[in-house]
Amino acid sequence: MSDNRQPLNPDAMRLDPPSHGLASYPPVEKWDDWVEYDTAQWPRKVEKHCQIIPTICFNCEAACGLLGFVEKDTNRIRRFEGNPEHPGSRGRNCAKGPATLNQVTDPERIRYPLKRTGKRGEGKWERASWDEVLDDIAGCVRKALQEERRNEIMYHVGRPGHELLYHQRILHSWGIDGHNSHTNVCSAGARAGYAFWSGIDRPSPDHANARFILLLSSHLETGHYFNPHAQRIIEAKEAGTKICVIDTRLSNTASKADYWMSTWPGSEAAILLAMCNVLLQEDLFDRDFVRHWVNWEEFLREEHGNKPQTFQSFISILKEIYASFTPEFAAKEASIEPGVIVEVAHEIAKAGSAFSSHVWRNTAAGNLGGWQVARALQFLVVLVGAVGTVGGTAPNAANKYIPAPPHMPPPSKIWNELLIPKEFPLAFFEMSFLLPHFLKEGRGKLAMYFTRVYNPVWTNPDGMSWIEMLSDESKVERHACLTPTWSETAWFADYVLPMGHASERHDLMSQETQAARWIGFRQPILRVALEKQGKKFATTYEAHEAAGVGQVWEEDEFWIELSWRVDPDGSLGIRKYFESPYEPGKKMAVDDYYRWIFENSVPGLPAAAAKQGLTALEYMRKYGAFLIEDNVYKVHEAALKAADIADASVDPQTKIVSRNGAVLGVEVDGKACVGFPTPSRKLEFFSKTIKDWKWPEYATPGYIKSHVHPDNIDLNAGERLLLPTFRLPTLIHTRSGNAKWLYEISNRNPLWLNSKDAESFDVKTGDLLKVHTEIGYFIDKVWTTEGIKPGVVACSHHLGRWRLAEDCGGERWSTALVDLKQVEPGKWLMRQIHGIKPFKSDDPDSERIFWEDGGVHQNLTFPVQPDYISGQHCWHQKVRVTKPGPEDKYGDVFVDTNISHEVYKRWMSKTRPAPGPNDLRRPLWLPRSYKPAPEAYYFTR
Numbered sequence: 001m002s003d004n005r006q007p008l009n010p011d012a013m014r015l016d017p018p019s020h021g022l023a024s025y026p027p028v029e030k031w032d033d034w035v036e037y038d039t040a041q042w043p044r045k046v047e048k049h050c051q052i053i054p055t056i057c058f059n060c061e062a063a064c065g066l067l068g069f070v071e072k073d074t075n076r077i078r079r080f081e082g083n084p085e086h087p088g089s090r091g092r093n094c095a096k097g098p099a100t101l102n103q104v105t106d107p108e109r110i111r112y113p114l115k116r117t118g119k120r121g122e123g124k125w126e127r128a129s130w131d132e133v134l135d136d137i138a139g140c141v142r143k144a145l146q147e148e149r150r151n152e153i154m155y156h157v158g159r160p161g162h163e164l165l166y167h168q169r170i171l172h173s174w175g176i177d178g179h180n181s182h183t184n185v186c187s188a189g190a191r192a193g194y195a196f197w198s199g200i201d202r203p204s205p206d207h208a209n210a211r212f213i214l215l216l217s218s219h220l221e222t223g224h225y226f227n228p229h230a231q232r233i234i235e236a237k238e239a240g241t242k243i244c245v246i247d248t249r250l251s252n253t254a255s256k257a258d259y260w261m262s263t264w265p266g267s268e269a270a271i272l273l274a275m276c277n278v279l280l281q282e283d284l285f286d287r288d289f290v291r292h293w294v295n296w297e298e299f300l301r302e303e304h305g306n307k308p309q310t311f312q313s314f315i316s317i318l319k320e321i322y323a324s325f326t327p328e329f330a331a332k333e334a335s336i337e338p339g340v341i342v343e344v345a346h347e348i349a350k351a352g353s354a355f356s357s358h359v360w361r362n363t364a365a366g367n368l369g370g371w372q373v374a375r376a377l378q379f380l381v382v383l384v385g386a387v388g389t390v391g392g393t394a395p396n397a398a399n400k401y402i403p404a405p406p407h408m409p410p411p412s413k414i415w416n417e418l419l420i421p422k423e424f425p426l427a428f429f430e431m432s433f434l435l436p437h438f439l440k441e442g443r444g445k446l447a448m449y450f451t452r453v454y455n456p457v458w459t460n461p462d463g464m465s466w467i468e469m470l471s472d473e474s475k476v477e478r479h480a481c482l483t484p485t486w487s488e489t490a491w492f493a494d495y496v497l498p499m500g501h502a503s504e505r506h507d508l509m510s511q512e513t514q515a516a517r518w519i520g521f522r523q524p525i526l527r528v529a530l531e532k533q534g535k536k537f538a539t540t541y542e543a544h545e546a547a548g549v550g551q552v553w554e555e556d557e558f559w560i561e562l563s564w565r566v567d568p569d570g571s572l573g574i575r576k577y578f579e580s581p582y583e584p585g586k587k588m589a590v591d592d593y594y595r596w597i598f599e600n601s602v603p604g605l606p607a608a609a610a611k612q613g614l615t616a617l618e619y620m621r622k623y624g625a626f627l628i629e630d631n632v633y634k635v636h637e638a639a640l641k642a643a644d645i646a647d648a649s650v651d652p653q654t655k656i657v658s659r660n661g662a663v664l665g666v667e668v669d670g671k672a673c674v675g676f677p678t679p680s681r682k683l684e685f686f687s688k689t690i691k692d693w694k695w696p697e698y699a700t701p702g703y704i705k706s707h708v709h710p711d712n713i714d715l716n717a718g719e720r721l722l723l724p725t726f727r728l729p730t731l732i733h734t735r736s737g738n739a740k741w742l743y744e745i746s747n748r749n750p751l752w753l754n755s756k757d758a759e760s761f762d763v764k765t766g767d768l769l770k771v772h773t774e775i776g777y778f779i780d781k782v783w784t785t786e787g788i789k790p791g792v793v794a795c796s797h798h799l800g801r802w803r804l805a806e807d808c809g810g811e812r813w814s815t816a817l818v819d820l821k822q823v824e825p826g827k828w829l830m831r832q833i834h835g836i837k838p839f840k841s842d843d844p845d846s847e848r849i850f851w852e853d854g855g856v857h858q859n860l861t862f863p864v865q866p867d868y869i870s871g872q873h874c875w876h877q878k879v880r881v882t883k884p885g886p887e888d889k890y891g892d893v894f895v896d897t898n899i900s901h902e903v904y905k906r907w908m909s910k911t912r913p914a915p916g917p918n919d920l921r922r923p924l925w926l927p928r929s930y931k932p933a934p935e936a937y938y939f940t941r
């Protein structure tokens with residue numbers, strides 16, 4: 001790929017232009033032997049020959065393409081750049097993509113399997129062999145399966161990946177309901193709001209073609225899907241599209257927006273409903289779209305049976321329902337000006353079907369009832385008919401492709417109450433962050449606990465309760481931590497198992513980055529490079545050892561090998577799912593697996609490969625990505641196939657099209673369409689599910705007052721709202737702790753304080769404040785700024801990493817050394833011994849570290865606060881802010897886990913437990929990761 005841009009350096013303008021302009025990227029035909037000069041040898045011109053091998057970034061879910069430059073003479077990775085052949089990222093990355101190099105070359109990385117030798121948490125480790133580890137873990141798993149203790153096996157995932165194809169194979173073939181995820185501390189609130197509308201839990205905004213963009217977050221620079229969305233938002237902005245950002249904090253995105261609404265956290269649903277009200281009262285909505293695609297008939301039948309069952313009657317009722325959401329009411333809730341609400345509503349109406357929007361974590365993850373923010377935002381999208389349109393917002397399933405893998409096991413017939421307990425029948429993901437409290441209450445124990453790139457001790461609220469749980473061998477009998485880096489959680493494992501970074505593993509990715517469908521292929525580039533040189537390896541860890549990385553493995557092969565050892569003779573019925581699709585009885589190799597998928601279930605790929613004389617697998621190894629379909633719009637309108645509807649019937653009342661009890665779609669204006677995967681097959685303004693499951697007051701989009709509503713906070717008594725959910729654009733939770741370039745940019749997380757609040761607390765930038773939560777306190781430095789609303793204090797969750805030993809257990813680029821004591825039962829005090837310091841290593845940069853402050857770990861001091869419906873942890877905290885006492889020090893953290901358990905019980909008491917209709921644990925239609933078989937959904941079966 002090349003273009004004709006002019007050089008930036010004025011001196012270069014005097015040079016003869018290159019014959020084809022300046023190249024932005026090495027052209028694909030040169031990837032096998034790319035020649036460049038070694039910059040370290042300048043001014044001598046010393047050539048370096050590289051193989052360029054594509055892979056996929058592992059630092060966030062966006063799955064951008066990377067190109068790894070592998071030196072041919074040393075087999076070292078020279079650098080990472082963007083992959084121009086990747087349809088989502090188009091050759092561009094955020095800072096975290098190229099910093100993959102730091103992660104791969106980190107002198108402190110874990111290179112071999114480790115097992116603990118002392119007590120759990122004591123920090124004594126010795127090197128183990130993969131054989132030893134696998135045999136021990138396989139023995140634990142087999143025994144639990146044979147003794148029908150299936151719910152004692154749990155696989156807890158932090159960084160997503162592999163789920164398209166692999167996780168389900170393991171969980172279902174083992175016959176367990178054991179997938180636990182981090183999602184309820186992350187995006188479950190927004191997901192629930194979207195799924196109650198469309199059955200699909202994520203939005204896919206077509207930002208590039210939008211005429212107006214509304215972001216409830218800080219997406220452009222610091223939010224979810226940072227780079228692929230950001231580059232398209234910028235394109236739209238360059239073309240004249242206006243942007244509104246609703247975010248309490250002045251994010252990078254807000255600073256570039258046309259409208260910034262700095263709202264009181266939790267008031268956002270009121271604002272969005274006020275905008276809906278403007279559209280309704282002024283008749284600025286898309287009547288045809290609403291009439292065709294919203295389940296208004298069901299709403300009238302269920303809620304207003306005595307009124308005319310007409311569309312006009314529905315609109316009149318809508319206007320009545322939302323009339324109380326005046327701009328003045330919403331503005332008062334949010335503490336902003338009402339005029340801007342009306343102005344933005346008019347902009348949205350003007351954009352019509354080219355209105356794109358997004359909410360992900362932010363307010364939806366901060367507040368009680370946050371899921372209603374997503375529901376209210378989607379209401380706006382529905383009203384202007386911008387669902388799946390050019391420049392609109394599609395359900396993400398339209399813009400994602402999940403290939404079918406070879407022979408998959410049937411779903412397991414078991415329900416694990418440690419994941420979705422009866423109190424949370426509508427929880428949008430597993431209630432993972434409550435696990436320590438469940439075990440404390442005696443709801444179960446774990447025989448084998450896997451954590452996968454997951455650091456709950458640090459990431460989750462109430463981390464001290466996690467430490468108590470993980471330290472107790474009667475509650476967690478065996479803990480294996482699969483991780484590329486040290487973490488606070490790994491310290492409390494029995495095995496620390498080194499898994500590869502982005503360039504050290506296979507995986508398939510597909511994300512809703514734009515109105516298209518693509519797949520991306522993550523691959524272990526050193527293994528690929530060595531194999532291109534003619535070397536052969538049975539496993540990726542052997543290739544890594546040959547390349548000098550150590551025995552760093554990849555999960556695909558780990559799980560295949562482990563499953564064979566769990567079921568060595570095939571008698572448990574597991575092994576057959578891990579045999580080659582080409583040679584039954586032979587252990588599956590990763591090449592077999594991906595070859596089968598690329599040849600059999602990616603439309604267009606085999607033909608595209610054949611055109612170039614390649615196999616489908618060779619094509620993916622060469623390019624790293626494949627565009628399956630571009631410009632995907634209005635998927636819900638797709639007509640059902642004539643063959644499917646030949647003997648189908650249409651329900652005269654609901655217009656649902658079905659055959660033999662299986663729902664196929666819905667008839668709209670006489671046309672049988674696919675529709676949406678909801679019970680009505682329409683967009684559910686009214687959710688009968690929510691009504692039937694005991695929350696009738698929230699069956700339509702509404703406004704739930706947050707637990708941190710201004711009514712609950714007494715500013716005069718020193719109380720404030722703590723906003724702890726925002727990201728820094730250059731970091732990614734705990735995975736970037738070993739990326740020196742990223743820590744050089746961002747290395748502390750002061751407490752943002754408006755200058756008015758600074759005045760009332762009599763502090764200035766750099767002074768200390770003590771922030772008291774319900775279960776403890778932390779002490780941080782102040783940063784005074786106008787970028788935060790008065791009454792709200794804010795602290796980024798990306799910093800405050802710590803380790804318990806000087807030279808082990810945490811990357812020294814990013815962790816403070818701390819002393820952690822239990823001063824009384826349940827009362828924990830953490831104090832920093834020293835901050836970040838230079839250290840000696842193979843990397844001379846480690847002696848050049850100039851930053852000393854690694855930030856403060858605030859999440860430890862947060863009690864669990866599960867939203868009663870979505871199950872999302874409500875991150876925002878009501879805090880009391882004081883000056884520190886004479887004994888207090890920067891970075892101090894104190895927590896009382898006895899109180900945290902009481903707070904847990906208080907929130908649990910507000911839930912409305914299952915069973916729901918028909919003695920169900922959960923609605924059968926509602927999405928769930930790796931759904932068990934239907935019979936597992938019933939309490940009595």
Ligand code: SF4
Binds near residue numbers: 225
């Ligand atoms: S947005 Fe950044 S961190 Fe996320 S995948 Fe792309 S390059 Fe990696």
